[in-house]
Amino acid sequence: MKIVYTGEKDSRQYKSVIPQVIDKVMQADDKVVWLDADLMGCSGTKGSYGKSDRYINCGIAESNMAGIAAGLAASGLKPYAHSFGPFVSRRCFDQVFLSAGYANNPITMVGTDPGITAAFNGGTHMPFEDVALYRCIPGAIICDCTDVPMLESFLTQAKDLPGVKYIRVGRKDSRQVYEDGTQFTVGKGNVVRDGKDAVIVASGIMVHEALQAAKKLAEEGIDVAVIDPFTIKPLDEELIRTYAEKTGKVVSAENHNRIGGLTSAVEHALIGMPVKFGYVAVEDEFGEVGPQDYLRTRYDLTDEHIVNVIKGM
Amino acid sequence: MTLEEKKELQKFALQIRIATIECIKSRGFGHVGGSLSIADTLAVLYKRIMNYDPKDPGLETRDKLVCSKGHAGPAVYGTLALCGFIPYEQLYTLNQPATKLPSHCDRTLPGIDCTTGSLGQGTSQAVGIALGDKLQGRDCRTFLITGDGELNEGQCWEAAMFAAGKKLNNLVWIADWNKRQLDGSLEEILPQFDLAEKFKAFGFDTVTVAGDDVEGLYEALSRRSEDKPIAVVLDSVKGRGVKAVEESAGNHSMNVAPEVFDEWLKELRDKLAEMG
Ligand SMILES: Cc1ncc(C[n+]2csc(CCOP(=O)(O)OP(=O)(O)O)c2C)c(N)n1
Numbered sequence: 398m399k400i401v402y403t404g405e406k407d408s409r410q411y412k413s414v415i416p417q418v419i420d421k422v423m424q425a426d427d428k429v430v431w432l433d434a435d436l437m438g439c440s441g442t443k444g445s446y447g448k449s450d451r452y453i454n455c456g457i458a459e460s461n462m463a464g465i466a467a468g469l470a471a472s473g474l475k476p477y478a479h480s481f482g483p484f485v486s487r488r489c490f491d492q493v494f495l496s497a498g499y500a501n502n503p504i505t506m507v508g509t510d511p512g513i514t515a516a517f518n519g520g521t522h523m524p525f526e527d528v529a530l531y532r533c534i535p536g537a538i539i540c541d542c543t544d545v546p547m548l549e550s551f552l553t554q555a556k557d558l559p560g561v562k563y564i565r566v567g568r569k570d571s572r573q574v575y576e577d578g579t580q581f582t583v584g585k586g587n588v589v590r591d592g593k594d595a596v597i598v599a600s601g602i603m604v605h606e607a608l609q610a611a612k613k614l615a616e617e618g619i620d621v622a623v624i625d626p627f628t629i630k631p632l633d634e635e636l637i638r639t640y641a642e643k644t645g646k647v648v649s650a651e652n653h654n655r656i657g658g659l660t661s662a663v664e665h666a667l668i669g670m671p672v673k674f675g676y677v678a679v680e681d682e683f684g685e686v687g688p689q690d691y692l693r694t695r696y697d698l699t700d701e702h703i704v705n706v707i708k709g710m
Numbered sequence: 711m712t713l714e715e716k717k718e719l720q721k722f723a724l725q726i727r728i729a730t731i732e733c734i735k736s737r738g739f740g741h742v743g744g745s746l747s748i749a750d751t752l753a754v755l756y757k758r759i760m761n762y763d764p765k766d767p768g769l770e771t772r773d774k775l776v777c778s779k780g781h782a783g784p785a786v787y788g789t790l791a792l793c794g795f796i797p798y799e800q801l802y803t804l805n806q807p808a809t810k811l812p813s814h815c816d817r818t819l820p821g822i823d824c825t826t827g828s829l830g831q832g833t834s835q836a837v838g839i840a841l842g843d844k845l846q847g848r849d850c851r852t853f854l855i856t857g858d859g860e861l862n863e864g865q866c867w868e869a870a871m872f873a874a875g876k877k878l879n880n881l882v883w884i885a886d887w888n889k890r891q892l893d894g895s896l897e898e899i900l901p902q903f904d905l906a907e908k909f910k911a912f913g914f915d916t917v918t919v920a921g922d923d924v925e926g927l928y929e930a931l932s933r934r935s936e937d938k939p940i941a942v943v944l945d946s947v948k949g950r951g952v953k954a955v956e957e958s959a960g961n962h963s964m965n966v967a968p969e970v971f972d973e974w975l976k977e978l979r980d981k982l983a984e985m986g
Contacts, residue, residue: 435859435862435891435892435899435900436893438892438893438960438962443893446893446898454893455862455900456862456891456899456900457829457830457859457860457862457863457891457892458862458864458900461862461864484828488828517805517813518814518827519805519813519814520812520816521780521814521825521827521828522827522828686805686809686813687807687809
């Protein structure tokens, strides 16, 4: 795995990548179908609608869509279903939990605009709890997407993975961390940067913040590692424990409520270890509207905050 | 209704459209189409139908408005500003940090009776408010506005079944049948067949009225029933009142240059001036 991170924005927007990948996946596998809930314009799949009957618009009915996805899976197909993060998690949770999870109908749910990236859509559209919900579905596989190569790799393999899969991903900007074509493995974390004084376990947009924090700390002679878990569930606990032992200080960083997401998962992985633990996450609060930059400071999801947490340990 | 009264409503609807566009212009983008399509309804409701006091927005016996298509917030905010609930300048805080005017209606703002944005959820809440008013012996009504795309949500029909089943004749359900949702027309995304017949079958006293016919709206919204909730199907146009918006295929959420907003505003102001 090669790290190509520069901190610059990727010229490719996620919503232009999603339809390309799904088209490819469909070509390779005629069982694949894409469901959307009147948000094809947002997943970038609108251009494919009407051209192929494997792109299905369910209208604004996310619980129905999740149930239909489960039914399609029962009939032998491999469904992906998209809406904004809150609507493919909270809004249809019981259908995902029972019709798909419990009944063992494999589906892949794609939730766009995670956490503060929901920006101008405001608090009603800003999921800080989607990972928590999916984490308590037995066997679920959860990815907080870091960059375009990760999105490609996750979407490409999701169709053949068992159970419920969930990816939360932006629609627009990202910062490339991994080389194009990188293959990610479920349950296997990536050491994005090595270090010996502390380790930051970061996912999604917080990987960039973590790398910026590590850079700032390096200028002060503090050598910090950054781990991106790829999947929050299953979590690469072994890798995290290895780095915890090596550095003695662990900080989680996530664009999500500190309850139930990456922070909880990492904390759980460290049970019984004599290490210091801190977190950078949304406190127990609801979302609100505003530019993403404003929300970033409003919820303290910044590189400076990571720096301060590490220094305060 | 006298010609003078009709004109007054039409002028008020134009003022709401202007306030809506000014509100959205302040941020540079927003849900233009679905806001404009309910301007005439809001004009009739707030000028002639609803009982409220802007100085006492929490008055228990007031008529309530639930804009379940929460993304039409700018039209509601514009109306509230014109009716004295909030200062007009507050419209320019749309989606700014720490604002009370987010894209989708939030009940921290005086005059907003229900927090909405997750489509479908306003319906059950409106039904709950209407039931609560009845149980507490209040003689007031709840006006619920939903989109037509929004009616894809099953929750809407659960709410409808309950409202009719419990004889909530203090609920008026306004369905903005502008024939479009986000990804395209209802026909392309999910055909709804006969909406008015659906409401009738669910037990509503149902009328269909042109979305910009203020006289027809006044009659429809004045309707009372002994034992049924009222449904008003608005035969409307998404983006109504600004030609370029009506004609634009992608008029759900629009992001245009300030000059374009200014052209729209000019069109509306010219119409207003023509009316004298
Ligand atoms: C539960 C839910 N799903 C999806 C959305 C995203 N969304 C916002 S507006 C909209 C289309 C609404 O169409 P319609 O109800 O017809 O409103 P109108 O055309 O009058 O604006 C969608 C899909 C949402 N706000 N809530």
